[in-house]
Amino acid sequence: MPEKRNELRGWLLDIFPDEQGLTVWVLGEDGKRQALHHDFSISFYVAGTASQLRELWKWLLLQPENPRLSREERCDLFIGNISVLAVELVYPSDLSPLFNRTSQTFPNLTYYNADIPITLQYAARYNVFPLAGCEIKIDMQAHITDIRSIHSPWELDLPLPPLSxxxxxxxxxxxxxxxxxxxxxxxxxxxxxxxxxxxxxxxxxxxxxxxxxxxxxxxxxxxxxxxxxxxxxxxxxxxxxxxxxxxxxxxxxxxxxxxxxxxxxxxxxxxxxxxxxxxxxxxxxxxxxxxxxxxxxxxxxxxxxxxxxxxxxxxxxxxxxxxxxxxxxxGVLAPWRKQQAEHTRSIMDLIRSDMGGLVFQPTIGLHRDVAEIDFISMYPSVMARFNISPETILPGIRDQNTDLPATSTEQGLIPKTLEPLLRKRIAIKMQLLTISKWDMRYKTYKAQSAAHKWLLVTCFGYLGYKNARFGKIEAHEAVTAYGREALLRAKEAAEDMGFTVLHMYVDGLWVQKKGSNKVQDLQPLLDEILNRTGLPIALDGIYRWISFLPSRLNKNVPVANRYFGVFQSGEIKCRGIELRRHDTPKFISEIQNEVLELLARSPDADHISEYLPKIQSLIDGKLYDLRHQRIPLEKLIVRQTLSRPVNEYRVPSPAAVAVRQLEGAGKFLRPGQTVRFIYTLGEPGVYAWDLEQALDPKKVSVHVYKTLLDRAMETVMQPFVSMQAQPFLPLFFSDVGNTSINFSSLL
Amino acid sequence: MNILPIIHTGKMIAVTSSRETREQITTLTAELALRGAVTVLDGGNRFAAYQAIRMLRMRTHNVEEAANRIFVRRAFTCHQMLTLLETSRSLPQPYIILDMLATFYDENVSLQEVDRLLEHCLVQLDRLRMTAPVVISLTRHPERLFLFERIRSQVDHIIEVEIPYPIISQPALF
Amino acid sequence: MGRTLPSITQEFQQEEASFARFRRALRRSDQVALDDLFALARQHLAAAAYAAHALPFETFLLCMLLEEHKEVMKLKQHIEESRARKEE
Incomplete structure (x- = not known):
């Protein structure tokens, strides 16, 4: 069967341009890795006035790459069909040099499809993708004549090639x-x-x-x-x-x-x-x-x-x-450079549009039986559901009924892109809810879900990015406007159904109602919110108790994203406290975590005091270890990301001092990199971890680490301290500052 | 410095941007809004809308009506600044171009490219000033001074604000 | 793209700071009361942002009034309850 010889099944590993086309690396079903050749002509497009394009045509005819030229009708996303000059190259590696010379010689023209990675062009033309299982037709010289993927990237459980x-x-x-x-x-x-x-x-x-x-x-x-x-x-x-x-x-x-x-x-x-x-x-x-x-x-x-x-x-x-x-x-052209600029609007319109998601201030204190409900991928869902895309948004026009930015009806580029991704994400979420944690697929789904989340989160930001090809500030703003509307409708639904709304944060709500502490108690609310907003919403969980924390500087001022609590499952959730921060030494975050785990053992908030002696002895033990140099130095490392070059630090912060120490040793760090250091006794008070000479454990500043520990303990204990000993006592136990309380009085 | 008396149709005025002039430009915007529509093209992403409204509040009861006469468009790249100017209609209404050069100081855009774009911008500014006064605020950038100089050569007035020497107004206590 | 307008929190802080001279000339006890008013208003920053009022300070004043009225209502209820108890 001669045809069989010309067909190959395998996985697509890599594609790059070579001198005469593309090299396509394939891992065959037989385990053989081979490089195949594929002819792949590629085009860029140019728009301008007729005379400009005539001049360009003449110039292009003289170029050594010998491009094929033609006039075509193509679609610009924002304008619709336009007449363009198509510049086709037989060898893809010729595109970049020819385009660079063209754009330098004719800077005033509009260019399209000029800088698109070859893999994307290939993916779009043949509907294949990296790691795809493919059926490949080849000729006698091992040149690809056709390639087809067996799967779609949107399927679940895609097989992975046997990689070495x-x-x-x-x-x-x-x-x-x-x-x-x-x-x-x-x-x-x-x-x-x-x-x-x-x-x-x-x-x-x-x-x-x-x-x-x-x-x-x-x-x-x-x-x-x-x-x-x-x-x-x-x-x-x-x-x-x-x-x-x-x-x-x-x-x-x-x-x-x-x-x-x-x-x-x-x-x-x-x-x-x-x-x-x-x-x-x-x-x-x-x-x-x-x-x-x-x-x-x-x-x-x-x-x-x-x-x-x-x-x-x-x-x-x-x-x-x-x-x-x-x-x-x-068949839509991808502009080389973003051309869109903002439309004209009054400053009143600017004031109404130039804002982000709604961030409320929670009710400070300890609350029992609180349900947290979150919109699933709120902003991408908004884009998909309400057709928000740079070309669909109608600048300056608002929907008469909702007063929200109006969009056209034909599905836009962004919703079209997001829809399959959102569908796959929700399918994976459903799988994660149904399969056991020991299922082979669990870890894979978790990783895929995290990867999807990262894409979806950046999608919203990218819509407003100044250089985004398909970005538009009005579309970016419209997404937040719909998000605010959805959150407020959810709040209204909850209040109409007798819930108290304790907190709202962009896409999540924390609600409470006497007697509503089971999953099924919340279902009617979820249904109602879905009904009123058209957006999927899910119960994140029901907290046995949750504590919303005040600002460190003013105990009367709540902070939007600083809380911790325990779900009915015993799982702890916390935000904005020390153990979530990257710069907290492991020594501190581990203790804080242990304390939270002790607190989580309490069946409800009323029994927490029974756990206080255990917490006290835990902390006493850790402090003893700290004083006797029994804490490994690695656990005392503070990590800080540099936000600017070290010479721009006005006050020599500990991080800046550590960076200087490293510079003295010939090690240089740039903004965005992380400096690691340990607090030490005497001047200058810090020691860079990455210095050649190891630090003597006796030099560690016990006082500084104890202060940090006190603060971390104050964060997690203060809701219970204030519960037991009125009036509010700001410090748990401490020798810093001028307030201190006797821990034993709480017991 | 009061810009208001010297602005006329056909005139292009440049003001070097500093903290003080920013406030003056905001005042000017409010003053113009009391008289009619005014368009702000913002290249620095820092139009002080609330301050402008507070100034309107001091002069009129119809704050929102006056605020609705201030129009804004923002440019976040120098290419967008050119697009803004190209798509601004010639109207008998003043134009204020805030931090006109801010986006031209982006290191990721070549000197050649910003030079080319600025030339096109200047053509557009000349078109706009045929029907309305144009006020530009701008800063200098040590590595791209030629951009500043190029605009300076095109405008009718340049107002450079000197930082006033501090005057001690209160007698010493001791 | 960065936002052009200051966030509601920044705007709030600016407004608060603009009363620094007023605050300085108050008695210490009145300063505490003034600080309380601002702290109370803070609880409604999200609503103030959503309101998108041309003059945010007017909204901030309303936030203070709102909290004051809540306090009055609470006290009223308290008095009525204790009066009812007495009458029993």
């Missing part, structure tokens, strides 16, 4: 101390190799790479230290190190960068990207601690971005890629 993984992990953080050994994990064994002598190490690594031919090199600090170091060693010893599987491609290096996103300074270390196999550095991957490899696979599938890219992308890139693929599939 090689893990490389230096024995310690290279920023802390110079590693001399590397722990290696192959599919069969785990062992450690010394980096010196370099020759022996490189030869061994070469042998491992040849024997196992890994699809993935999973490293720790591989981007920022290990791989650059290995390449250096390979150069010095003159032994070729085949990190790349594809011998025709070079290894790609990307510089470190620092950017500002979602109110934070973010630092991404430099990157080392391989061809034909993947390299993922667990410390340089985005949200790796949250969703791991499973999350990365899922993001690659749904965004269409290459695995190595999606592991490291900045917020927004993932969702933007999904929008681009939708646009390409719909």
């Amino acid at each position: 993984v090689l893990s490389l992990e230096p024995e310690c953080d290279p920023f802390h101390a110079t590693p001399t050994k590397v722990h290696i994990q192959t599919p069969q064994a785990r062992f450690t190799l010394s980096l010196e002598p370099a020759r022996v190490f490189i030869i061994s690594l070469c042998a491992l790479l040849k024997r196992h031919d890994p699809d993935l090199i999973l490293s720790a600090w591989g981007d920022t230290w290990l791989l650059p170091r290995l390449l250096q060693m390979s150069k010095e010893t003159g032994i070729d190190l085949p990190l790349n599987r594809d011998p025709d491609q070079s290894i790609k290096h990307r510089d470190a960068r620092t950017y500002y996103a979602y109110g934070q300074v973010i630092h991404r270390g430099k990157q080392v990207l391989l061809a034909g196999r993947w390299h993922i550095d667990i410390h340089n991957a985005v949200m790796y601690h949250d969703y791991g490899l499973e999350g990365i696979w899922e993001l690659a599938r749904v965004t269409g971005l290459p695995v190595q890219t999606v592991a490291r992308v900045s917020p927004g890139t993932g969702i933007s890629s999904m929008q681009i693929v939708t646009a390409l599939k719909e």
Whole structure:
């Protein structure tokens, strides 16, 4: 059967342009990894006046890339059909150089589809995606003639190719101390190799790479230290190190960068990207601690971005890629540069629109039998349900009945992009509710759910991002307007049904009603809210008790997102307290957590006092350990992310002092990176953890750590202290400040 | 400094931006709104809407009516600033362009590109001033001074506010 | 894109700060009362934001009044209850 020979089934691993088209790396069903060739012509489009385009046409005819030119009708999302000049290139690698020269020579024209990653173009044209199981037709020269995916990225339980993984992990953080050994994990064994002598190490690594031919090199600090170091060693010893599987491609290096996103300074270390196999550095991957490899696979599938890219992308890139693929599939042009500007409006309209979600102030204190209900993915649901998209929003027009921003009826690009993702997310949520925690799929679903959440959360922010191709500030504002409306309708529904609303926060409500402390008691309310808002809402849980905390500075002022409580299941939920903060030393957060767990054992709020002696002895023990240097130094480390260069710190904060100490030792940190230090006795009061010389445990400032502990204890104990000993006593037990109370008086 | 008496149709006035001038521009916006419509093109994302309304409150009972005569459009990139100007109609109403150069100081946009965009912006400003006065507020950027100078060469007046020397008004107690 | 207008909390803090001179000249006991009024008003910042009033301070004043009235109602009820108890 001659046809059989021309067909291949396998998994799509990687795609990149080569000199004459595309290289497509496939993991065959037979286990063979091979690079196939695919001819793939690619076009960009130009709009302008007729005379401008005529001039461009003449100029393009003289270019060495020899593009095919034609006049076409294409759809601009905001204008509709327009006449454009299509510039088609037979070799995709020609696009970028030709486009760069074109845009420099003709800067006043409007360009489309000019800078779209090739994988997205490929995903849109053939309906395939990274890791997809594919049926591939090939000709006699192993050139692909057709490729088809067996699955859709929106299916649940997509099979994963049998990947071979090689893990490389230096024995310690290279920023802390110079590693001399590397722990290696192959599919069969785990062992450690010394980096010196370099020759022996490189030869061994070469042998491992040849024997196992890994699809993935999973490293720790591989981007920022290990791989650059290995390449250096390979150069010095003159032994070729085949990190790349594809011998025709070079290894790609990307510089470190620092950017500002979602109110934070973010630092991404430099990157080392391989061809034909993947390299993922667990410390340089985005949200790796949250969703791991499973999350990365899922993001690659749904965004269409290459695995190595999606592991490291900045917020927004993932969702933007999904929008681009939708646009390409719909035949809509993707503008090179955003052209939209804000429409004219009065300042009264600005005042009404320029605000975020509603954040209420909770009723301070301890409350029993409180239900927390949350809208599921509120903002993306709003976009999908109310058709909010940059091209559907009708600027300046409000719906007559609801007074909300009006939208057109035809489904917009953003809702079209979000719908399948939201559907998959809800399907996974349903699965998570029904299957057992020990089910094989549980962890995978959790990771996928976390990855989806990350995409959905950035989707809203990206709509308002100044450089977003398909962004528009009015659409961004409309989303918040619908969100506020939904929250208020939910509040009204709850109050109409006799509930007291204790707190509301953007997309969640905390409600209480005498006698309503079972799941079924809440169902009518959920139904009513769904009915009034059209948005899915779910019960997060019922708290046995919950405490909303006041501001640290003023006990009368409530804080929106500072609370802790215990669900009926015994699970603890807390926000805004020490143990949730990244800069809290483990010593403190672990004790706070233990105390909460003790409190959680109490069947209800009335029996909490019975647990106080246990808490007291727990704390006494920990303080004894602290005074006698029995707490490992690692647990005393404070981590702080630098928000600006150290010379811009006006007051020498402990973090700034630690950074200076490191600079003195030749170690430099950039904004967005984390500095680690320990509080010490005397001047300057801190010691940078990553200094060469280890800290003498006797130098640790017991006083500072005790103060931090006191504060953390005050946070969790104050609701119970005020419950027992009126009037309010601000400190639990303390020798800081001028107030102190005797703990035994509470017992 | 009072800008109001010197603004006329056909005139383009530049004001160097500082904390003091920002307040003056806000006052000017309110003053103009008492007389008719005024459009603010905001390049710095910092139009002080509430202050403008407070000033209106001091002068009129119809606060909302006057506030509804202040129109705003914001640009978050220099490309958007050009789009704003290109799509602003020639109206017999004053235009105030706030922090006109703020988005042009974005390091991610090349010098060549900001230069090109500014030239196009200036063409648009010339068009707008045919029918209405145009007031621009702007700051200097040490690495992109040519942008400031280019606008300076195009305007009829430039008002640079010197920071007043502090005058001790209260006699010493001792 | 960053927001153009200050958040309601920032606006509230600015308004509060603009009365620093007024506050300074008050007696210490009156200062405490004034601080209480502002702290009470804070509880309704979300409603004040949603109101999107041209002059937020007017809304803040209403927030203070609202809390004052709640207090009056509470006291009234208290008095009536104790009177009822007496009459029994």
